[in-house]
Amino acid sequence: MAAAAAAAQQAAADVEAALNEADKAAKKQKVCAAASADAVNRLLQALQRARARLLADPGASPQAVLAELQAELAGAELAAGMTGATKELHGAVSKLGKIVDRAFSQDISKAYRADRPLDQRALNQVIAEHLFHEGLFEIGQLFVEEAGVEDGEALRRPYASMHTVLSEIQRHNLAPALEWVREHEAALAGPGGAPSAFEFSIHRLAFLALLKEQGEGAAMAYARQHFGRFQATQMPAIQRLMGALCFAKRAAAGRPSPYADLLAEDLWGNLAREFVRQCCLLLGQAQDSPLLVTVAAGAAALPTLLKLATVISDQSVADLAGVAEQLPLEVPLGQEFVFHSIFACPVSRDQSTADNPPMLLPCGHCICKASIYKIAKAANRAFKCPYCPAECTPKDCRELVFPDMQ
Template sequence: MVDQIEESITKASSSMKDFKLRWRPLIEKQLARMESLENELLKNDNSGQLSVTAQYLLDAEMNKLNKLFEEMSSNHKQIHGSISRCGRELDKNFQVELNDLIKNQKDFESNPEAFQKVNSLIYEHLLSLGRIDVATTFARESEQLLETPKNCDIKLFENIMRPFREKNYLPAIEWIKRNASHQKDLLFKLHRQVIITLLQSGNKSDALAYCKNMQEFGSDYANEISGLMFVVVHYPNVGRHQNLFFDGIWLELEEQISHVLCQHSGTILSKLIDVGASAVPMLLELQRFITRRTSNGWLTDELPTEIPISEHVHSTFTCPILKVQTTDENPPIRLKCGHVISLEAMTKLIHTSRSQKLKCPYCPEECTESETKRLYF
């Protein structure tokens, strides 16, 4: 399916390149002849009138130009056909309308609670990308109270990202050193870009002096540092290291810094979209299968097929006594009365008890350790 579409696009692209290579030189040549003829017949003749011979020559060149345009137009129609074929292949192999893909599709725009959640997801995603101005505008225009995530400090964002966009990376470097020193790869890239910017601004001696900051990365980034030293010494002759001067590097670094500032490597929104996109082909195939056999489809909230997810999401439990999340080493424990605490909290309560029985901290009922059960979420 994808191969057929790719083949059509390749043919269309090739046809357009051939069209340009064929017709552009011919048109430029004919226009040059017309300009030359104009200079000879009009600009060098002060009488303001054309002779019979001049009129004949001008008409002949105009006829050639018109014929050239007609041939080019005919050739262009063939190219337009190949482009239209790409659209037909897309319509043939991809289902454009997905509204009836599942019977119980949620309409979040008509559900105030769902609409609030969707807008919050978009708002958090924009913040994670460092687009503070866009996120602020979105929050204002949504006319909803969108809470900023606790792990996202907007003021900190502005203090670091505003200088960064002006190519002042020192605030970002200093903050990462103090708060995210494990981000060694990001620190290396930032130091490297400082050197590249110094070179681009003509401060080669400053760039050479700044290279001392790369010493701490010597053991892990020996090859990268070697290439960087070549660039510093031989600039502006950068050889095969032209990729270090690619403008897109700044966009990549900006996104990485934003993720570090938000203390996560992605947002729930992007993961939801990835999972949903991977589910569509399977659901389409299943829909065709079900439609041939029954008109009911599936009506429950559970999808009728398994969707592979790279990062599984699970429920968590926070112990109401110790105020910490449970782990495999410190799992949630259900007491006989039904209340749940962590294993560590239960152990402490047993040690402080005068008898072998454990009293629930939230009700009068008592139980022994053998009467408790480990919970699995």
């Protein structure tokens, strides 16, 4: 994490330096453009005066007029002025280019594994789904038609329904969200068929909005109408809302209230995000677009891979993974990319799988099943724990199951 923070700080410093140089180059460009325009205007004026003299005096010698024009232009030093401004501009652009080349322009081909053909059909489907997921339906439909994505309408339909309700939430209209909850009541229901927590969050928002906009009477009436069916599962939350009801006048007057945090929340934004999560859960899709997550994870991993590429001269970073799909170093992506529990065997360093699950030894240490049989060499043979003097047999070990790895 410290290395990632340092890399982020360095990247921010590089961006700031590039922006400063770009600003300087832009200013130099304006100065150069103004100097060039002034020089051209003065040149045109001198030419017009010379032409006027020739037209006014037909007997004038063109050679003499041309000589006077050349002397006038030489005295004005128009070319020198344009050259000086242009040199300063080229210097600024060159400096900016060097900073960009040093900090940003890197050959990322080393991080790409070219021996695997790209499945264009699958990629087009992922792109189309991303556009529909983000609510960009016109662009998504155009992409589906031009790329020839199959079943484009099937990809679009569930997200169109989701964004219809989402747009109403953003307009502070909760009726479509409640209708959606009623349509999916069975899927959203809690243990034993209890009303869903998401439905309560909608009523909670409606209560707080009424309390803030119309006062205690309207909020209390709403609570009596809707909160009764949630008493068994949401009583602590209901009690807090009733406490906020008692302190509403104090909060409205700007005086301290123990429930001020309820009204200070991003109520509508929180509900919109939770609705997207619930809707995607029912669709069997991730809350965040898979393409968005993939690109973000790749961008986070790219600096580490490029650093590794500077050490390697004869082969690409991707080639180091080999058939085992593993790199010789860890690539920290941050907690935002941790989606489920992961166990890596401390002996083999391999990540556990369904065929090679984590096993708990009687002494309390944990290693993968393959490591146990590799050490023991037989199912009935005793072996020593790699981390303590305790001995056991493979039959004494128990498989560990992480609930979210099913």
